[in-house]
Amino acid sequence: MTSASQLRSGKTHRDENFPVASWIIHPRHRALILAFYNFVRTADDIADHATLAARDKLSYLDMLEAELLGHGDSQPETVNLRRALAERSMPPRHAQDVLTAFRMDVTKLRYEHWDEVMHYCRYSAMPVGRFMLDVHGESTSTWAASDALCAGLQINNHLQDCGKDYRNLNRVYLPRDALAAAGASVEALGAGRASAPLLQCLHSLATRTEGLLHEGKSLSADVRDIRLGLEISVIQAFAHRIVHLLRIRDPLSETVHLGPVELLLYSVGAVASEMTRRAVGRRPVSKPAAGA
Incomplete structure (x- = not known):
């Protein structure tokens, strides 16, 4: 069997939409965070591999889990x-949860409604935030805000890449009922520009995702570790x-990613805002999402 490393896409932590073990995080945590990232990235690339058969993807994911558990x-x-x-006496549960999501990526190509997408996020995104909090010794009381933020990040990514996911993987995370409510078809994701119904659906889902991000607004203030709070901000x-x-652009034809500047x-x-907030002891204000 080919090494899982050889199936990597070449994407690294520097290619993500969010910082991974950036200079803000204390150096003592970076090696563990990068080890977690490289494990997750390898599993993700296996699940998204263009030519690997589904049964082989699942075999690789099972092998990764077995070795994670010492086999x-x-x-x-x-x-x-x-x-x-092991050096931190931390269990592998968050990494195992993420593997569950990647198995879903192999076997599940459509989602019926928002709750199914959130169930996917429970395994694909929320464990990453929980892992980061555990690494920093934060309370599990911070998990609710972290879960909301991580789900929002995941769905942002789904919306950004909806066309590519459909064309390359025949995978659609947009809920069927949301598409139907807007009068949009799955096939419209293959076009170079979103139809009016599809754009309505995408903008509606973005508004709902904005609500998740507002639910997680308190997280940077909830954590005790200053560096982690800055990273979260x-x-x-x-x-x-x-x-x-x-909420305002078409991800099929317009840029919805942030450039270097x-x-x-x-x-x-x-960073400046969070440092000021911590200095004066003010908590962030959660505003209702537009259209909520």
Whole structure:
């Protein structure tokens, strides 16, 4: 069997829509976070592989989980994460949850309604936030806000990549009932420009996603670790800007990603804002999402 590493797409933590183990995070945490990221990225690339058969994808994912639990040492990303977790006496449950999501990616190509998408986010996105909180020794009371933020980030990504996911993988995360309510078809995702009904559906889903991001607004203030709070504030700034673009643009034909200059400006602004907020002890104000 080919090494899972050889199935990687080439995407790294520097290609994500949000910072991964950036300079803001304390150096003592970065190796573990990057080990987790590389494990997740490898599994994600297997699930999205263009030519690998579904049964082979599932076999690879099963092998990654087995090695994560100590049964084998053939996959470097798995061994690195297992050892990094053992050094902190942390269980592998968050990594296992993410593997559940990637198995869903292999076997489930359509979602009927919002709750099904949220169920997917429970395994694809929420464990990542929970992992970060555990790494920093934060209370599980922060999980609710983290879950909302992570789900919002995940659905932002679904909306950004809806055309590519349909064309390349025949995978559609947009709920069937939302498409039907707008009078849009799945096939419209294959066009170079969104039809009016599809655009209505996309904008409606973006508005609903904005609501999730507002539910997670308190997270940067809820965490005790200052560096983690700053990192979260940057992620929140990126997410809110992206969802704003998704509410007004067509992801099939227009840019809905942030460029390097925007990333820098929003990072600096978010860090300054969070440092000021912590200095004066003010909590963030959660405003209702537009259209809510």
